[in-house]
C-alpha cells in the first residue's frame with residue numbers, strides 16, 4: 001500500500017533528512033538516527049549502484065521509489081490503496097461517495113491508459129552538505145535510510161537547473177574555504193541549501209543553512225550564488241546551531257537580493273519568504289486548490305476560515321474566485337508560523353483583498369477553542385493541517401461552530417481518514433473525496449474531502 005510519509009514538502013533535503021512543514025525532522029522509514037557507520041561510509045565515498053532506468057541514480061537514491069513503474073500503473077496502485085484505506089468512511093451512511101473517483105495524475109487520470117511520465121515538477125530542491133575525505137564540500141542526496149551523500153549532477157523531477165545551482169553553491173563554498181558541517185564531529189559551518197524556484201515567475205529563493213551566524217565570506221557566497229542563475233532573486237541565511245536532524249533553525253535573515261520571491265497560483269500573486277510553507281508541485285497545487293474551492297461553494301457575505309493557512313494561499317485563491325463570480329466574502333486565516341502570517345497579510349494586499357481579510361498567528365486548536373467560546377461565525381471552514389492531522393479539540397470546536405461546509409486537504413490520508421470519521425460522527429456528510437498525485441514516482445497521495453453539515 002502506498003505509504004503516507006510525505007516525500008517532498010517542508011525543507012527536506014530528501015530522504016534521511018526530509019522534514020515536514022512544521023519543522024520536525026523526518027526520514028525514510030522513520031527518522032534515521034545519527035549512525036556513525038553511515039558517516040564513515042560517506043567519507044570512504046563508496047561507489048553508488050547505478051541504474052539503467054530513467055534516472056541513473058534511482059536505485060541508490062531511492063527518492064522516486066516508483067520511477068521504474070509506468071505512470072498509469074503508479075496511479076492504479078494509488079487508487080486501489082486509497083479505496084481500501086477509506087472504505088470504512090465510504091461505507092458510512094453519512095457518505096455520498098461509495099467508490100473513489102479516479103485519481104488526478106499529471107497529464108491524465110487513473111484508467112486513462114498510457115500517460116507520459118511526469119518530469120521537472122518539483123519547484124523546491126534541497127541538499128545537505130558534508131565534508132569529503134580531503135575537506136572538500138560535498139552535496140547531493142542522502143542514500144536511502146542513511147546519511148551517506150550521493151552526488152547528483154541532475155535530478156529529473158526537479159525544476160530545470162535547480163540541481164546545478166545547488167551543486168554550484170557547494171563548488172563556490174569550497175573555493176571560499178567555507179567548510180561543510182560534519183554531523184559526526186559537529187564541526188564545520190555549511191549544513192544545507194534549500195532552493196525554491198518560481199513556476200509562473202523567474203524568481204527564486206536560496207536559503208543557506210549554517211551552524212553559526214558569523215560566517216567568513218558568506219556575503220561573497222551569496223553574491224556568487226546569485227550569479228549562478230538569474231532566477232535567484234533572494235538569498236537568505238538560516239542559522240541552525242542545534243545537534244538535530246531538523247534542517248532549519250529558528251533564525252533567518254536575508255543576506256542578498258530582495259526579502260522574498262513571488263509566484264502565482266490560480267491567477268493570484270503570492271509573496272513567499274524564505275522559510276514559509278509553499279507547495280512544491282505548483283501545477284498539481286492549482287488542481288488541489290480548485291477542487292477545494294469548488295467544494296466550498298462560497299456565496300455573498302460568507303465568512304471563510306482557512307485553518308493551517310501557511311501564506312494564505314487557499315483562502316486568498318477562494319476569495320479571489322468568489323470575487324470573480326461577483327460574491328464578496330470575509331476571510332479569516334490561522335497559522336502558527338509567524339513568517340507565514342506576515343506573507344499572508346502581504347498577499348491579501350497584493351491581491352486587493354486586504355479589506356476583507358484577517359490573519360492570525362496562533363495554534364489552530366487554541367484559536368478554534370476561543371472561536372467556539374466566542375461563538376464566532378464561520379460559514380465555511382477550510383482545513384489543511386500538517387501530516388499529524390488536526391486535533392480532536394479543534395474538530396469538536398469546529399463542529400460546535402457548525403460551518404455549512406468543510407473542505408479538508410491532506411498530505412496524510414491516514415490521519416485524514418481518522419479526522420473525517422470524527423467530523424462525520426459530529427453530523428457532517430461526505431460529499432466528495434478526490435485524490436491528487438502531487439508526488440509522482442513516490443507512494444504518496446494528497447487528498448481533498450468536501451463535507452456538508454446535515455440539516
Ligand SMILES: C[S@@+](CC[C@H](N)C(=O)[O-])C[C@H]1O[C@@H](n2cnc3c(N)ncnc32)[C@H](O)[C@@H]1O
Pocket residue numbers: 021022277278279308309310311312313314334335336337340362363364365384385386411
Ligand atoms: C500542509 S501546510 C498547508 C499550508 C497552506 N494551507 C498551503 O496550502 O500552502 C500545513 C501548515 O500548517 C501549519 N501548522 C502546523 N501545525 C499548526 C498548528 N498547530 N496550528 C496552526 N498551524 C499549524 C504549518 O506551519 C503549515 O504552514
